[in-house]
Amino acid sequence: MIKLQDITEEELLYGSLACAGCGGIIALRMALKVLGKNTVLVLPAGCLMATCGFFPQMAVNVPLVSTAFPSTPSTVSGLVAGLKVKGKEDITVLGVAGDGGTADIGLQALSGSVERGENFVYICYDNEAYMNTGGQRSSETPYGAWTTTTPVGRNKMWEDKPKKDLLRILAAHNIPYAARTSISHPREYMDSVRKAKETKGPAVIHVLAPCPSGWGTDTSKTVELARLAVETGIWEMAEYENGKYKVTKIIKNRKPVKEYIKAQGRYRHLPDEEIEKMQKQVDEYWKAMS
């Protein structure tokens, strides 16, 4: 496991215009610390592009390619092919997209790139809605959450579907390396980025990156909430490597789900029986996994 003392001081992401306490920026900064300067970054039209790459601003210190929403993995494939022809195969091509750009709009392109077996690293930072446009629901929005397209009023139309399981979708492609991890565990996260870099072939990392403005929380709670999600068992940290699905962080005494739910504004409307239902689902999931 990587030690914090050994991680480079070189900052490749500096001076972004993201909201204070942005989880996506933390995820990208940590990833760039591991991947280093020899990287090409591909960003679709998401929060990261809007806060790091608006002309004349350019907050990242590596080459950055801006692309359309559904085609991050396709652009990554093209760059990998181009660099191969040029004989520069030591350069890592990194695609970073949010949950909407990965699990909804970019899913078929990601599926294609993974199936073709291109050599790239892809990070999906999951803030559980389309936060750049004000918070519309995505397929990664969890059960019970408020978003602008699942409003809570008289009709109680909160999100009524569970999250899409990206890791198992990727596992079904028999991907060489895929991981589900969280920004609250930097050593584990950075270790999976290192593994992804060393993997010959596609490697996808799904990382939980809370969004203070979209989740209705204080800016200082970003990392704490990501940690709570892991400790309550809502967010399972797992890896898929060499054909095996492995839970990387087994929490012995799980905290009550209520603690995580009550800390966020987007769950404020949720009645206690719904929270109990969620607790039951989490308990059943972990029982099935062990």
Add this chain to the structure above:
Amino acid sequence: MGFIPNKLSDLPAGAAFEGGHPTTHTGNWRIFKPVLNKDKCRNCLLCWIFCPEAVIKKGSDNVEITYDFCKGCGICANECPTKAIEMVKEG
């Protein structure tokens, strides 16, 4: 690190240009300012790794906070295991 352009001619030109080019001192967004108590700091580097803006620098005995780009989100103060960082109101 980086520079803030003052003149039009300092701005990059064209569709492709060099990176590491911040344009705004995001430090003036700040309402609360993190202040480090050097005696309590154990140099565990948790604040350094969690800082979204990379404003905390590694030092030999304790970390160091720079304020040009600090948005005052308070993650460092929240994550510090020894509570060495305190959020103080600006002004």
